[in-house]
Amino acid sequence: MTAVQYSACPIFPGEVEDYYCTDCHTPCSGLALLVGPHTGHSRLPLLHAAEYMPATLRRQAHTLQQQIREEYTLPKEAHCSSLHSTLQHLQEEREQKKLQLERLQQELCELDVKIDTAAQACATALCHWSQRRSGFVRKAQLLLHGADALAKTVGLCERNSHSRRRSGLHTVVSPPITTSDMDSAPAASPDATPTDAAALSPQTIRTIAKELSEVQQLLMHPLHFLEKETEEEQNPQWISRFLGDEGLLLSEKDIEKKQGLSRQSKNTSSSTSIPSDSRIVLERMITTQKEPKKQTLSSAENYPIDGNNNNNNNNNNNNNNNNFDDNDDSDDDSDDDHDDKDARSAAHRQRWRHDIKRRERILREGLNRCLLSETLQKRRTTTSSLSVGMGVAGDETDVNDISSSSNNSGGSVHEVVSQLLRRHTAKNTINPQPSNHQRYLFYSPDWEEDQ
Incomplete structure (x- = not known):
């Protein structure tokens, strides 16, 4: 029987993290649920979460993996390939029309406009899918964070505050949890709180270790794929490879500028102006x-x-x-x-x-x-x-x-x-x-x- 390890609450001294926030996928104290950052979130006792949440995390990992494949990988490939083929076809046609410049000058100008429009659409698509990729990366990291927290709770592995390094959106994932971690797990941490400690059976520990290991294995490859694409976007050659080397196409600065404009438009849309009634009240005051x-x-x-x-x-x-x-x-x-x-x-x-x-x-x-x-x-x-x-x-x-x-x-x-x-x-x-x-x-x- 392995005792559940409760950590001290970093926000409220004297409190222990005896609950598990299902929204944030992290342990928290009861006081943090009442007046802390987890107010209004769904929660479970940490013992019950350690016993039942691994299966839920596994189902969510399966769902997220399927969702990434259906909503990101396949649509992105189809969309980008169609845009790339269209852009490539227009460029080839433009090269052909150059030879007939004296007779087809007007047609060449029209195709230039089409090329610019297609390039703008392609850049917009890249920005869109980059934002979608960032969202999926955050979700995968959140699930892995929850798996690490539950593994630490049952004593499968010791949490290290520097186990995750962030460089941009790049995240180093900890190695998968195996059932062998159960035998090497300590009985209780010296800084863990012994009050309200409950014991889990070895069979339950093995099941938890298996499920958490499966969660990490499911998310390892998609997360690595998404992070690799993020690294490729930082390379200027990636834009020239995707959009081409023509001077009329957008450069990396244009894409960054477009991303900044999209973020600015979101911020401006979120900050609405003062209604007329509120303005009248302010003037009277x-x-x-x-x-x-x-x-x-x-x-x-x-x-x-x-x-x-x-x-x-x-x-x-x-x-x-x-x-x-x-x-x-x-x-x-x-x-x-x-x-x-x-x-x-x-x-x-x-x-x-x-x-x-x-x-x-x-x-x-x-x-x-x-x-x-x-x-x-x-x-x-x-x-x-x-x-x-x-x-x-x-x-x-x-x-x-x-x-x-x-x-x-x-x-x-x-x-x-x-x-x-x-x-x-x-x-x-x-x-x-x-x-x-x-x-x-x-x-x-x-x-x-x-x-």
């Missing part, structure tokens, strides 16, 4: 950058009790609002100006209501203090007529002082105070000693109406 300044100014205003100071503040606020209106008219659109004016007028009305209510509350408190002081003074004095007269005079003086400070607060409050004073004076002249209960009943309905 830019125009509203000036609004916090207005809000801070309006929120920092105080509402003093004195009417003159309040009028001065209101005038200053109106001037500031006018200045803001001028700035908005020069910067914003007509719709934004209309909305800003409505908001400012609503804020001004709200401040005015708040100021009126505050003045009414202050007037009521002053009247209450006058009435209470008058009542206490009447209880302390012995002579009723003199004390009542003095109390009425004091009440009128105090109330008049309070009412004079609120002339600018609004006509309704001033009229209410005047009416209260007139009724209070008439009441005192008829009945010089009213009770406290009557005084409070006299003013309570008016207070309720104001509230």
Whole structure:
């Protein structure tokens, strides 16, 4: 029985790679599946993957081999051979027409155009199949990487970080895994985590070794073939051999330029422009950058009790609002100006209501203090007529002082105070000693109406 070897997670210290990501074909930790680079990927426990994934990799290798043959090798040979034969036929015909240049000059020019078109199509085909080849190379390398990871998991071979060297698209494939690796495999690596270790039977180990070896054998030849073609493309003679030595045909620089244009077109197609709705939202956000300044100014205003100071503040606020209106008219659109004016007028009305209510509350408190002081003074004095007269005079003086400070607060409050004073004076002249209960009943309905 061989214990499964778990490696430490290189991303999250303290975690072990006890899962196998089927999308990336690599071991990973549970934390990497939750918040790491493997989030949202399919996964299996590493023990189950080591037992069942080799067969899956073998099937995928068979499928990939057949797919490379059917979708790349045969179509590429047919396509390129047809283009090459067409190009060769046109070149031969052009050489024949050269001998009849004096009589067939027009026909020669037409064939030159056809040759250029065919060469362009051939270069485009080479770029296309080169990209397809790169995709198949990556898939084959991915499967081999998964096979190496599973072989390391079951202890068939020790992974070496420098076992794969990359030079362009060239990859050095590790030698195939054989069943003899099972006997020479170590029982456990010193840096492997012993927790949650499970054992596999020798029969299972042999099956795994056989399947992984078959995976590498299946992919060895196609990968070598694809890498050889990649190396041949780096040779300038390959282009001249395929396209010919004529000056009108494309050179290697032209093909590289065309590949760069194709990549650039893909990048430009992926980066789409900003939609119209998003642009409108951005413009509104830019125009509203000036609004916090207005809000801070309006929120920092105080509402003093004195009417003159309040009028001065209101005038200053109106001037500031006018200045803001001028700035908005020069910067914003007509719709934004209309909305800003409505908001400012609503804020001004709200401040005015708040100021009126505050003045009414202050007037009521002053009247209450006058009435209470008058009542206490009447209880302390012995002579009723003199004390009542003095109390009425004091009440009128105090109330008049309070009412004079609120002339600018609004006509309704001033009229209410005047009416209260007139009724209070008439009441005192008829009945010089009213009770406290009557005084409070006299003013309570008016207070309720104001509230």
